[in-house]
Amino acid sequence: MPNSRSDSRKPTGSRLALAPSPSARQLNTEDLSHILVRKLQTTLETEQLITWFVEGVSPLLGDIRCKFESTLITVNTGTADKARHTASYNLTLEGNPLGQIEFQRAAKFTEEELASLEALLGCLIYPLRNSLHYHEAVSAAMTDALTGIGNKRSFDYQIHREVAQARRYGSILSLLVFDVDFFKSINDNYGHNAGDAVLKQLTKVVVDTCRDSDMIFRMGGEEFALLLPKTGLAGALTIAERIRESVAQTVFCYESQKISATISLGVACHEGSESRCSLMERTDKALYRAKHLGRNKSVIADNYQDLRERCEESADQLSI
Numbered sequence: 001m002p003n004s005r006s007d008s009r010k011p012t013g014s015r016l017a018l019a020p021s022p023s024a025r026q027l028n029t030e031d032l033s034h035i036l037v038r039k040l041q042t043t044l045e046t047e048q049l050i051t052w053f054v055e056g057v058s059p060l061l062g063d064i065r066c067k068f069e070s071t072l073i074t075v076n077t078g079t080a081d082k083a084r085h086t087a088s089y090n091l092t093l094e095g096n097p098l099g100q101i102e103f104q105r106a107a108k109f110t111e112e113e114l115a116s117l118e119a120l121l122g123c124l125i126y127p128l129r130n131s132l133h134y135h136e137a138v139s140a141a142m143t144d145a146l147t148g149i150g151n152k153r154s155f156d157y158q159i160h161r162e163v164a165q166a167r168r169y170g171s172i173l174s175l176l177v178f179d180v181d182f183f184k185s186i187n188d189n190y191g192h193n194a195g196d197a198v199l200k201q202l203t204k205v206v207v208d209t210c211r212d213s214d215m216i217f218r219m220g221g222e223e224f225a226l227l228l229p230k231t232g233l234a235g236a237l238t239i240a241e242r243i244r245e246s247v248a249q250t251v252f253c254y255e256s257q258k259i260s261a262t263i264s265l266g267v268a269c270h271e272g273s274e275s276r277c278s279l280m281e282r283t284d285k286a287l288y289r290a291k292h293l294g295r296n297k298s299v300i301a302d303n304y305q306d307l308r309e310r311c312e313e314s315a316d317q318l319s320i
Contacts, residue, residue: 029116032056033123040127044134047075050101053124054078060116063105070099072135082106087114089121093129144218146196147203155217155225162227163276174236175283176226178243178265181295183222186259194254195222198261201252209246210239233269233300240265240298248296264290268301 036056043049054066054077065078083104091098142154166173187195215227228236252259266286270279282301290299
C-alpha cells in the first residue's frame with residue numbers, strides 16, 4: 001500500500017469540480033475502483049499497467065504525468081502541460097517495497113483528490129506486484145547468468161525486431177560477432193574459473209567501449225554478438241576495431257594470475273530486404289575468415305578482408 005505522500009505544493013481544501021457533493025464523489029471513486037480492479041488484472045506488462053491506471057484516474061485528476069520507478073523498471077506515461085505540482089508515494093506490500101510512483105500536473109492537488117488517489121492506488125498494488133515478478137522472471141530468462149548481458153534468447157528477439165524495422169523503414173543496422181581467440185587454452189592452462197573470470201572482465205571492457213545504443217549479447221561459450229542500430233558499415237568498422245584494440249590491451253586477472261586474450265570479429269551491414277538469417281550467415285563467415293587470417297582481426301563480410309589491410313589500401317589510394 002502507499003506508505004508516504006509528498007506534495008510539492010500544499011493542496012487546498014477546494015471541492016473537486018467533477019463531484020459537487022461528497023456522496024457523488026464517493027460513488028465516482030467506488031465506480032472507478034471496480035473498473036480499475038477488473039482491468040488491471042488483465043495484464044502483466046508493467047508499462048501497460050501504469051498507463052491504464054493513469055487513464056483510470058484521469059476522470060478524477062484530469063491530465064497528469066506519472067512516473068513509476070523500481071529497481072527493475074522505470075515507466076513514464078501521461079501528459080500534462082506545465083506540471084509543477086507533484087504527489088509521490090512509496091508503494092509497499094506486506095513490508096516489501098515495490099517502488100515509487102509520482103504524479104504531476106499543472107494545478108494543485110486538493111486533499112479530497114489525494115484521498116481518492118490513495119484509495120485507488122489500492123487497486124494497483126497486487127497487479128503491480130505480479131507484473132514486477134513477471135518482469136523479473138522474463139529479465140532472468142533473457143539475461144546471461146555469468147556476464148549479466150543479454151543471452152541468445154534475447155539476441156534472437158532483438159535481431160528479429162531490428163531487422164524487421166530495417167526492412168520496413170529502410171533504417172540502417174549493423175551486426176558484429178566475435179569470440180575469444182584460443183579460449184580453450186585459457187581454460188586448459190588456468191582452469192575454467194579463470195575462463196569465466198576472463199569472460200566477465202571482457203564483457204565489462206566491451207560494454208565500456210560501446211555506445212549506450214549498442215546491444216551486446218553472449219551467444220554461448222566464448223562467442224558474443226553486437227547489434228548496432230542506425231549504424232552503417234563505416235561506423236561498425238570503427239566500433240569493431242575499438243573493441244578489438246581495447247581487449248588486446250587489457251590484462252585480465254584471476255586471483256594472482258595475469259591472462260592475455262584477444263578476439264576476432266566479423267562485421268556486416270544489413271542490406272535492403274535481407275533476412276536476419278542472411279545477415280547472420282554473412283557475419284559468421286567474416287568471423288571464420290578472421291580466424292583463418294591469424295586471429296585478433298576484424299573482417300568485413302563478403303570481401304572477407306582484414307580491416308587493417310583495407311584501411312592501408314584506402315590510404316594508399318588517397319596518396320596516389
